[in-house]
Amino acid sequence: MPGPVAFPIGFVSLHTGLSTHVIRAWERRYHAIAPQRSANGRRLFTQSDIDRLILLRRVIQNGHSISYIAGLDRAKLVELAETTSPPAIQPNKPTHADSKMSAGIAPTEIVSHSIEAVAMLDGKALQGILQQAAATFSRQALIDTIFCPLMEQVGHRWSDGSLRIVHGQLAAVVIHAQLIGLLSHPTGDAAEKPCLLIAAPAGQCCYLGALAVAITAQDHGWEPVFLGFNLPAEEIAAASSIPGAEMIALSITCRVNDAFMQDELIRLSDLLDNGCPLVVGGRASHNYRRSIEAAGGENCSTAAELVSRLE
Template identity: 35%
Template sequence: MGQEAKYRVGMVSKLTGLSTHTLRMWEKRYSAVVPERTDAGGRLYTDADVNRLRILHRLVQSGHSIGGIATLPDPELRQMAAALPGATAEPVPQHLPAIRARVMNAIEELRIEDAEQILSRAALSTEPTEFFTEVLAPILIEVGERWEKGELRIAHEHACSSVARGLLFALMRLYPVQDARRRAVVATPARENHELGALMAAMLAAMHGWSVLYLGPDLPAEEIGYAVTSTQAELLLLSITNLKPSECERQITAIESAVPERVAIFAGGRAAKAPAQGRTVVQKDLSLLEAVLTR
């Protein structure tokens, strides 16, 4: 996770559910986090700050006093949060590496139905962001690395992608729309053909009750603009895995001009890069996207 200070206080308030007033008080009075400062004196927060504030918020909601916990180290806070009723005790369940190994083995031998079965079962018994970050993404990365080294063939990579794609589509359809007015459009920009990150984001939005219009990969900015405007979507999620930084910024600038001002735009994926003056928030952490989806 990036440690670059990039969030302004308004965005941190949205991501954590804490008011800007509370944030200021927790910082000034209790030194809960120490944000960096912009040249103009504004506060800038890292992903780690946001995570810390979210945990503190959960603990305060469950009865702890902020004064008693504000300066505790992160591991201790995580331990306390894990002990709360309803929290999952283990940060990463022990069986997930074994599942990854079984899936990799099935892919190596092109036993695709086996890979599908193991992954589907794991998806249904694991919390979705954990399934993505601990199971599916590491498998995709390993397949990509081993393909690059020549240890796996294009056939393995394509088979793996098609299993992942099918599974993510199926998962996305599992969730009924809870509020048809909360519409999200999900796509990848023009010339970006990697769509699995977009599907992960789309599935999370669907899981949180959003009505999701999934446009798939390689969409010109005007088409994204058209889809967002005509469905009156309030959220646009983009995923970028392989565009060059300058091309990514160019596409995002064009998308920002094509999409109404009121629409929030988030971009993730390993190659996501947004223009400095733009309004797109780069967010590579799916669990932080969940905070936006549930607010």
């Protein structure tokens, strides 16, 4: 008889909402699951493994640590998953807003507490809040439900005058550090992965979105290379000659001079003589959809669209 159907780690990540890094860590450090191995050493998961990972995530969102629940059987995990009053977990040195954090708190409340820390210019508290969130949520969920909404709220409050530029700068610095920390975790042999070049083009000085793209790409089997921000088309095209470069991703988060941005996209298309595919995302990218498509690129304005393109 054939054995149970086995799934690769990328498939499991998509269906559980857990990053591949978290799945590997739960296996290696806590022995929460025991996936099979293919002939070439790659992890293969059964449907039972997937169900257990989903259950573990639910229990963690109820306030329990992976170190405590990793060895529990299914019945106990189901019991804990149905618990509606999670125990609060306080940081080692609570200060201001981070004293309100618990591992089972909803993303909207995490963002609310983060805004309080930003308003008080308490970078240490904000760092503590986001670090606790990182221990609970997958990397993509962290970006989609916490980092992005937080920066959007900071931007709105700067616009209405309730926050100043310095508040936005502090939030950006702390989130930048969090993204770099997430990106620095090794995820296997880079030589075996396709290379994705990532940049913020000329006129774009915010690169948090580009770093988020790098993390998403890393979670889906790519080796991201972040080239930088405010890069002219000539520099991005020159980088495409890197051996193994299979795609270029641009992050456009701010709407600048439309004619200038359109010209940059067309010039980049003309300079890419090696046929390297181009994808463009970011919250302002939809404003340039026609120019992106005219340049032979694809506008991926959401994380789901980017993931679909990467796969």
